[in-house]
Amino acid sequence: MLGASRRVVGFIPRRLRSVRQLHGDGDGDGDGEEALRFYKSRGQHIFINPRILDTIFRRSAINPTDTVLEIGPGTGNLTLKLLEAAHKVVAIEIDHRMVQVLEKRVLQRGLQDKLRVIERDAMRAPFPRFDLVVANIPYRISSPLVIKLVYGATPFRSATLLLQKEFARRLLTCPGDSGGFNRLSANVKLVADVELVMDVSKRDFLPSPKVDSSVVIIRPKPQIPNVDLHEWRAFTRTCFSSNRNKTLGALFKLKGKVFELFKISNGNDECSPHKGDEAQDERGLALFKEKIIGVVTSGGFEDKRPAKLSLQELLHLLSLFNQAGIYFNHRGRHKIEDTFDTDDE
Numbered sequence: 518m519l520g521a522s523r524r525v526v527g528f529i530p531r532r533l534r535s536v537r538q539l540h541g542d543g544d545g546d547g548d549g550e551e552a553l554r555f556y557k558s559r560g561q562h563i564f565i566n567p568r569i570l571d572t573i574f575r576r577s578a579i580n581p582t583d584t585v586l587e588i589g590p591g592t593g594n595l596t597l598k599l600l601e602a603a604h605k606v607v608a609i610e611i612d613h614r615m616v617q618v619l620e621k622r623v624l625q626r627g628l629q630d631k632l633r634v635i636e637r638d639a640m641r642a643p644f645p646r647f648d649l650v651v652a653n654i655p656y657r658i659s660s661p662l663v664i665k666l667v668y669g670a671t672p673f674r675s676a677t678l679l680l681q682k683e684f685a686r687r688l689l690t691c692p693g694d695s696g697g698f699n700r701l702s703a704n705v706k707l708v709a710d711v712e713l714v715m716d717v718s719k720r721d722f723l724p725s726p727k728v729d730s731s732v733v734i735i736r737p738k739p740q741i742p743n744v745d746l747h748e749w750r751a752f753t754r755t756c757f758s759s760n761r762n763k764t765l766g767a768l769f770k771l772k773g774k775v776f777e778l779f780k781i782s783n784g785n786d787e788c789s790p791h792k793g794d795e796a797q798d799e800r801g802l803a804l805f806k807e808k809i810i811g812v813v814t815s816g817g818f819e820d821k822r823p824a825k826l827s828l829q830e831l832l833h834l835l836s837l838f839n840q841a842g843i844y845f846n847h848r849g850r851h852k853i854e855d856t857f858d859t860d861d862e
């Protein structure tokens with residue numbers, strides 16, 4: 518529902534005295550101009566460079582039949598452009614004040630029938646069906662959001678995203694690159710291709726963030742390797758944990774890892790080597806550790822580090838583990854795809 522515009526008072530950045538000034542399009546209140554307080558904690562940096570907005574819009578290649586998903590529309594600078602080209606825009610915005618400004622601007626242009634606003638945390642809201650994502654997202658949720666998109670249930674054509682530059686580099690990096698190939702890089706690369714469109718200066722936002730940004734386009738791959746994706750994500754979590762600089766030989770000898778895989782592979786969360794017959798459990802654990810080391814060495818992975826392995830090598834190692842009856846995901850429980858708000862990807 519479209520709410521009436523309300524004066525919002527608070528801190529006004531020195532360079533930004535009103536929503537009218539922010540948009541430069543006379544969308545202020547008329548009698549009184551609104552002043553919005555922008556919260557860093559919510560990543561509220563409004564994008565103000567029309568030339569780059571045009572590039573984002575053009576490179577998104579929106580068809581008139583498309584439903585576009587926008588995460589964090591803010592005051593609507595990008596939304597207004599999307600609405601003109603798309604069949605429908607679904608905008609997910611957490612901040613009620615932003616929703617009010619957005620809806621008012623959309624109403625002024627008579628585009629309200631094309632807009633659906635979901636006033637929620639994008640990480641908690643189920644996504645509706647969509648064809649494309651185009652968004653300047655809050656950087657704090659970049660990682661879980663990208664994973665929620667590329668591992669989510671909705672097939673889509675592409676996601677054009679404005680991201681923190683360092684984060685964008687991780688999506689573009691290859692194993693062994695200085696860009697820091699990590700779990701996120703591996704997980705995204707498995708299922709999507711990522712293209713760098715352009716770098717964007719921090720001066721193109723109000724208020725300016727501390728970091729520069731980049732625009733990337735993420736395109737889900739038409740074909741992905743034949744692997745259980747829950748198992749894959751659990752496997753990469755183990756490989757790229759805080760011990761990711763260890764060799765795989767050293768990593769898979771860690772007592773905590775062996776015990777965790779022992780429990781998962783035996784399909785029992787509760788099982789502990791210290792319950793029941795202790796001696797038998799300890800023997801079982803020791804044998805299991807030998808099995809793990811056997812897999813790592815037989816594949817020639819002992820001296821390799823996860824961040825240097827290609828996707829094919831990682832997939833090969835996972836298949837060797839699984840063939841040996843060693844699993845990384847609790848099958849049937851704690852399905853990893855249900856938890857997109859992890860901070861380790």
Ligand SMILES: C[S@@+](CC[C@H](N)C(=O)[O-])C[C@H]1O[C@@H](n2cnc3c(N)ncnc32)[C@H](O)[C@@H]1O
Nearest residue numbers: 562563564589590591610611612638639653655
């Ligand atoms: C970087 S601003 C982008 C604003 C606008 N799209 C633009 O380009 O000017 C991010 C927006 O995301 C909203 N936001 C922050 N966290 C969010 C979340 N978890 N879910 C949905 N929206 C969120 C903020 O309130 C803010 O409006």
